[in-house]
Amino acid sequence: MLMKSIAAGLAGTALLATVAFAQNPTATTDKAAPAATATTTTTTASGEWRASKMSGLKVYNEANENIGSINDLLMDKNGAIKIAVIGVGGFLGMGEHLVAVPYEKLKFVNEAVAYTGASTNPNAKPATTTTTGAATGTDRPAATTTSSSSKWYPDHAVFNASKDELKAMPEFKYSE
Template sequence: MMKSIVAGLAGTALLATAAFAQAPPAATDKAAPAATATTTTSASDQWRASKMSGLKIYNEANENIGSVNDLLMDKSGNIKIAVIGVGGFLGMGEHLVAVPFEKLKFVNEPVAYSGTAATSPPGRPASTTTTGAATGTDKTATTSSASKWYPDHAVFSASKDELKNMPEFKYSE
């Protein structure tokens, strides 16, 4: 048994030594292959579709009325429908509705909040006071919206109850 182990270790050491002993290929006088074009495309005015799922939707009164569950597009790639999840908790009991995509207004600035810690949303300090988020005039945002690849939220002209009363959206099979 000991001879087998020693033989195995010696073989492994020989193979490893041979691999480390190989020199990198020497430079030759041959012409270098044509350099591949490494152009980068700037898409600073574009949003990532993968970041749109879960995007919160507010009404004009800055009340959270739901979130984007899905985006449906036509065969030419134009987004036509936003499927919004309304109500429920952690996806349970959620009511899905389909709204025309052009009816959503996307906003880069955070939602307007003002008040005490009791009314501030989780993760936002109580001292934060912003205004005009639904109109896109908030100037107190600390995160550069140009550096994000998605909007902060969307605005839709409806109350949560109006959305809940809309016909439920179901995916056809």
Template sequence: MMMKSIAAGLAGTALFATVAFAQSPTATTDKAPAAATATTTTTTASGQWRTSKMDGLKIYNDANENIGTISDLLMDKSGDIKIAVIGVGGFLGMGEHLVAVPYEKLKFVNEAVASTTTTKPATTTTTTGAATGTEKTTTMAPAATTTSSTSKWYPDHAVFNATKDELKNMPEFKYSE
């Protein structure tokens, strides 16, 4: 009985397979190939900044003192950024004071903050080989690092004309519901 069921199943499968293979696709001449009609459009945004990279951006004052970081950017219904929420003080987010400042009062800078510390001059070390009587002189200069600010998609920092104490004394910003 089992053999008859298996034989019937195989015969039915073979019958359906031949019907499926007998159908051949019809060629249509009224449509062009999809690859020929598809066009690729790319958009470039050179010189634009990503808002996702603005969160945490350091804020300095005119004296190059770090006074806070951008915590949030608020925009109106048309998409224009109107307010920058700045976090002042605190440590690792604890005790941070949030203040709202007009976005147009921030000045964004692509170049790194000028350091107020002095760099060490180049040092020279002379080693005398006791066994061979030779001298080896090594000169080490301070390392210089540069980064391209045009490829970062965000500015290096922002400048706001206030001190850290002036920001802390501003009314605290609260998100209302």
């Protein structure tokens, strides 16, 4: 039985090796490669965010409380994002309340939210209260610096409202 397994393994390896060997070109040419006529340009998007990564982004208020997540971004005909649709409440998409908020009212933060809750460990040091996602008070999202190792989307968004205030807003519905 062992000899059959070894023989089958060797036969399979030989078959794979011949296929791989057949893909390598064996003929060489003495002619020089033609010069490239088209110039290649690369476009960099340093500091930009991917719209596909914004869906599902968590939204916190200024007290670092999770109030929902971005479900959709709506833009005008010129491509400028005008509205963020935020899902509030619900469980696994069931019973979620969708609200539309002006995009310029959201502030985006690259740093993770600092945990400020009480620890269950009695020997733990008291938590410092830092509001990482505090709004900047400007009408536009806060400017952020990104490095070449950027993950192409912010860590979270900040909106100045409580979860109850968002739930009290009129529900957003997509028109047919």
